[in-house]
Amino acid sequence: MTSGGYVGAVTDTQAGLVWDKTCLALKRELGDATFGSWLGQAALREHAGEVCLVAATGVARDWIRRHAWRRIGELWAQNDPLGRRLDLKSKMEFDTVSAADTQAVPVAATPALRVVDAEPAAPAPETARQARQQGLQERFSFDTFVAGPANEFAFAVARRVATWADGHFNPVVFHGPYGFGKTHLLNAMAWEAMRNAPDKRVVYLTAERFTSTFVRAIQDKQTAAFKADLRNADLLLIDDVHFVAGKPSTQEELFHTLIALVEDGRRVVMTADRAPTDLSELEPRLRSHLQAGLVCGIEPADYNLRLGILERKLATLAQQGKFLPSARPEVLQFLAERFTDSVRELEGALNTLVARVGGDLARLTLDEAQAILRPHFACGEKRVTVDQIQKAVAEHYGLQQSDMTSERRARAVARPRQAAMWIAKQITTRSLPDIGRRFGGRDHTTVLHAVRRIEALKVDDPTLARDLDVLLRKLRG
Incomplete structure (x- = not known):
C-alpha cells in the first residue's frame, strides 16, 4: 500500500494497524484540519528493522515533535503489543540513510502533500535522444514533482494519462498562471508514457514550435508531411496553447489535428495560462473542443x-x-x-x-x-502601504478599516489587527515604531508582540496560515 506518495517498506503489517489506531485517536484530539496539515503528510516506513514516522518536510517534523510527539508515543505504546520504538525523521533525513526500496503504510485517506521519489526505469537511449530533440527536459519528471492540494488532481490525471489507462478523457487541458508546474507535468507525462509503452509514438511541442514548424511547412510546401507527422502520434502534448491566439491559420491546423487524433482514439493533452472558457482569443470551435474534454486547474502552491x-x-x-x-x-x-x-x-x-x-x-x-x-x-514589486494592508485585512475579516486603529480588544478585532501588523512587518520597509504609529499610536513593543504572536499561531492554525497567504498574494498583486 502507499500513502502520501512515499515509496518505502514496512514489511510488518501489524505496525500499519497500530499506526491506523493511533491516527484515529489523533484526528479526534487534534481535529481534521490540524491533523491533515501536519500528520496527513506523513508515512510509516521501516529501515534496518526499526519503524520510523517520516514527515514530508523538516518543518512538519519539527511541528510534530513539539506538539504531538509525546501523545503519539503514548498511543503507539498502548496499541503496539510488541512494544517497538517509533522514530521520527523528515523525508530528506530518512532518504539520506536508507535505500528507497520499500513500500509505505497509509497514514491518512487524503494526503495533504505528496513527494514522489521512486526510481523509474530509464528510457531506451534512442527514445531519450528523440525526446531531447523534441525539447523535453529530463529534470522534469514525476519523481521531481511535488504535489499537494493545489495540484493533486492534475497530478493524478497526468499519471493516469502516462500509463495509457482506458477511460481517458480526451483532450485533457491543464491550466494555470506562469510557473505553476504545467510544463513540468507535460514533460513528466512524456517521459513516463515512453517508458510505459516504448512502441507508441509520443510527440511534445510548445505551441510556439507548433506554429513555427507549421509556417515553415507551408513555405516549403511540406504541409502534408507536417500533418502526417503529428497525426501519427499516439500521444500529442502541446504546451502553452494560448500562444496560437490571433493566428487563424495555425488555429485551423491545430483544430483539425485535434479532431483527427481524438476521432482516431489517440490522446491529446494541452496546457494554457487560463481555462478554455477564458481563452476568448481562440476560435470558438477550437475553444469548444478544448472544453469538451477534461479541464484541470492548477492553483497556486500553498x-x-x-x-x-x-x-x-x-x-x-x-x-x-x-x-x-x-x-x-x-x-x-x-x-x-x-x-x-x-x-x-x-x-x-x-x-x-x-x-x-x-x-x-x-x-x-x-x-x-x-x-x-x-x-x-x-525590483519590480509594487509598493504596498500600511493603509492598503489595513484595508485589505479589514475587508477579508468583515471589519471596518477604523477597527485596525481602534482600542477595541475583542478577539474578533484584535487578531486581524495583529495579522495586519505582521503583514506590515513582512512586506513594507517601515520600522516597528512607525508601524505602531499607523495602528492608532501603539508603541513598538505592541507591534513586536503582535508579530511574534502571529508567527507562533500560524504554525498551529491552518486557517490563519491560509488567510495570511491569501492576503499576501492579494497585496503583492
Whole structure:
C-alpha cells in the first residue's frame, strides 16, 4: 500500500494497524484540519528493522515533535503489543540513510502533500535522444514533482494519462498562471508514457514550435508531411496553447489535428495560462473542443507545498554533490512565505542563496538570507502601504478599516489587527515604531508582540496560515 506518495517498506503489517489506531485517536484530539496539515503528510516506513514516522518536510517534523510527539508515543505504546520504538525523521533525513526500496503504510485517506521519489526505469537511449530533440527536459519528471492540494488532481490525471489507462478523457487541458508546474507535468507525462509503452509514438511541442514548424511547412510546401507527422502520434502534448491566439491559420491546423487524433482514439493533452472558457482569443470551435474534454486547474502552491518544493530542491542539489541537504528552518520558512507567485520564483530564490554561499547554506542566518535576496524582491514589486494592508485585512475579516486603529480588544478585532501588523512587518520597509504609529499610536513593543504572536499561531492554525497567504498574494498583486 502507499500513502502520501512515499515509496518505502514496512514489511510488518501489524505496525500499519497500530499506526491506523493511533491516527484515529489523533484526528479526534487534534481535529481534521490540524491533523491533515501536519500528520496527513506523513508515512510509516521501516529501515534496518526499526519503524520510523517520516514527515514530508523538516518543518512538519519539527511541528510534530513539539506538539504531538509525546501523545503519539503514548498511543503507539498502548496499541503496539510488541512494544517497538517509533522514530521520527523528515523525508530528506530518512532518504539520506536508507535505500528507497520499500513500500509505505497509509497514514491518512487524503494526503495533504505528496513527494514522489521512486526510481523509474530509464528510457531506451534512442527514445531519450528523440525526446531531447523534441525539447523535453529530463529534470522534469514525476519523481521531481511535488504535489499537494493545489495540484493533486492534475497530478493524478497526468499519471493516469502516462500509463495509457482506458477511460481517458480526451483532450485533457491543464491550466494555470506562469510557473505553476504545467510544463513540468507535460514533460513528466512524456517521459513516463515512453517508458510505459516504448512502441507508441509520443510527440511534445510548445505551441510556439507548433506554429513555427507549421509556417515553415507551408513555405516549403511540406504541409502534408507536417500533418502526417503529428497525426501519427499516439500521444500529442502541446504546451502553452494560448500562444496560437490571433493566428487563424495555425488555429485551423491545430483544430483539425485535434479532431483527427481524438476521432482516431489517440490522446491529446494541452496546457494554457487560463481555462478554455477564458481563452476568448481562440476560435470558438477550437475553444469548444478544448472544453469538451477534461479541464484541470492548477492553483497556486500553498505554504506547506512551497516548503515541500524547497526541500525537494535541496535534496536534488545534495544528490548532485553540491552541499549537505540542510538549511535553517527559519530561512526555508521565509522563502516559502515571501516567494508565493510561482514555483520558478521560489526555486530561483533558493538557487540565488546556493550560488552565493554554496556549502555554507546550513550556516546562513535569516538576516543574511534576506540581505542577499533583498535586491530580487525589491525590483519590480509594487509598493504596498500600511493603509492598503489595513484595508485589505479589514475587508477579508468583515471589519471596518477604523477597527485596525481602534482600542477595541475583542478577539474578533484584535487578531486581524495583529495579522495586519505582521503583514506590515513582512512586506513594507517601515520600522516597528512607525508601524505602531499607523495602528492608532501603539508603541513598538505592541507591534513586536503582535508579530511574534502571529508567527507562533500560524504554525498551529491552518486557517490563519491560509488567510495570511491569501492576503499576501492579494497585496503583492
